[in-house]
Structures are given as structure tokens and as C-alpha cells.
Amino acid sequence: MSNRIFITGIGTGVGKTITAACVTQALGADYWKPVQTGLLEGTDTQTVRALLSNTTSVCHKEVYCLQEPASPHLAARLENVTIDPALILQQASIIQPPQRSLVIEGAGGLMVPLNEDVFTLDLIRQLQAKVIIVAQNYLGSINHSLLTARVLQASDIPVLGWIFNGDHHSNEEDVVRWSGYPKLGRIPHATVVDANFIALQAKQLMF
Ligand SMILES: Nc1ncnc2c1ncn2[C@@H]1O[C@H](COP(=O)(O)OP(=O)(O)OP(=O)(O)O)[C@@H](O)[C@H]1O
Ligand SMILES: C[C@H](N)[C@H](N)CCCCCC(=O)O
Numbered sequence: 001m002s003n004r005i006f007i008t009g010i011g012t013g014v015g016k017t018i019t020a021a022c023v024t025q026a027l028g029a030d031y032w033k034p035v036q037t038g039l040l041e042g043t044d045t046q047t048v049r050a051l052l053s054n055t056t057s058v059c060h061k062e063v064y065c066l067q068e069p070a071s072p073h074l075a076a077r078l079e080n081v082t083i084d085p086a087l088i089l090q091q092a093s094i095i096q097p098p099q100r101s102l103v104i105e106g107a108g109g110l111m112v113p114l115n116e117d118v119f120t121l122d123l124i125r126q127l128q129a130k131v132i133i134v135a136q137n138y139l140g141s142i143n144h145s146l147l148t149a150r151v152l153q154a155s156d157i158p159v160l161g162w163i164f165n166g167d168h169h170s171n172e173e174d175v176v177r178w179s180g181y182p183k184l185g186r187i188p189h190a191t192v193v194d195a196n197f198i199a200l201q202a203k204q205l206m207f
């Protein structure tokens, strides 16, 4: 299904949810976080639903909602659950009408395990999704960014490009050059992240 866009990040906490809200808003797409870990501070789905100002986007229910803010394989183990990618794929085909675009957010980065055998990277391939990589600038982010790019290249997974989250840093141009993936946009640091901010940023993304 070519109209699936998977939002991955160079790690956790880099801005995937904020970026997913911008991409969903920009495309008038639907949003889906199949595996949510950590419930105490609310869910990514609740966050995205609150940040969208268009009336067409549907924020679908997660397949797995796990208490522990940890890697999905561990959060599932703590609840005596095993994450089944086949269930996620089945649900994807149910929730996505043929002509609708679906923005899918992963948990953490590419090599986050869903169970003992399947990683987020494998799920992306099985979903036949194209990837947007969210990067944030911090000391160590060049390595995390290029590791992510190298794994995607080696896995032959189609990548739409980078969205950089946070204020501009020269690393952006370096990571674009070394990875060969285009820059789709940048989401500046905001003092208040609300629907107006998301709607404004959505207009500036270069799809
Ligand atoms: N551009 C921004 N301006 C201000 N705050 C931001 C920005 N981007 C992210 N944040 C804040 O940083 C935190 C982490 O962002 P976010 O939840 O989008 O990360 P994530 O990659 O989705 O994390 P997870 O792996 O847990 O899903 C959130 O509190 C979010 O509101
Ligand atoms: C709990 C947090 N909100 C994320 N969704 C889960 C991040 C898992 C990261 C696992 C790891 O890379 O060590």
C-alpha cells in the first residue's frame, strides 16, 4: 500500500508525534500509532487528536496500549503479552480505505524490538510504507541519524526524507548530504505546541 507513511525517528523523544501531527494535517491523512508504550502521561494518539485542526483526519485506536514506558517487547512481556505483527498488518488493512493516506508512528527508532524476532524496521517493510525520518540535533545525533539512514538504505526501504525537529543547526545540511535523503522541512522549537502551531508548520513541509 503506497499511501502509507511511517514516521520513524533517530531515537525516542525526538519529535515523531509532533511531526506526525504536522504530516497528518498537511496531507489530510489519518493517523495511527499501532503500539503505544507508556500511558501515564497520555498517549500519542490523544496528543495528535488534540493538535489537528482539520475535520477529515481520523486518529485510529492502537492495537497495543501498554503501561510501561519502555521498549514494546519489554512493556508487552511485563503484561504477559506478545506483540503479533500479523495483527497489526490485519488491522492496517481494516482501518485504511484504499484511497486514504495513513500516517503511522512507530515507538522509538528503527531497531526497537516488537518481540523477540521482529523489529520496527521489519514492520515498516511488512506494511509496505514509505518512511519519513525525524531527527533532532544533539551531541551524538549525527551518528544516530546516519545509522538510521544506513539501515534504511541497506534494507531497500523507500524513504521520503528528513524532517528536522528543533532550531536550525548546520548538522541538518551535513546529514542530508551524507545520507542522500532530501530535507522535507524543519519544525522549529515552540514555546507552545498547539493546533495553530501545527497548522502553520504543516503548510511549510515540502512534500
Ligand atoms: N518543536 C518542538 N517544540 C516544542 N516542544 C517539542 C517540539 N518537538 C517535540 N517537543 C516536545 O518534546 C517531547 C517529545 O516529543 P514527541 O512526543 O513528539 O517525541 P516522540 O519521538 O514522538 O517520542 P516517543 O518515542 O515517545 O513517541 C514532547 O513533550 C513534545 O511536546
Ligand atoms: C516510552 C516511549 N514513549 C517510547 N514510545 C518507547 C521508546 C522505546 C525505546 C527503546 C530503546 O530504543 O531503548
Ligand SMILES: [Mg+2]
Pocket: 016, 017, 018, 044, 105
Ligand atoms: Mg511519539
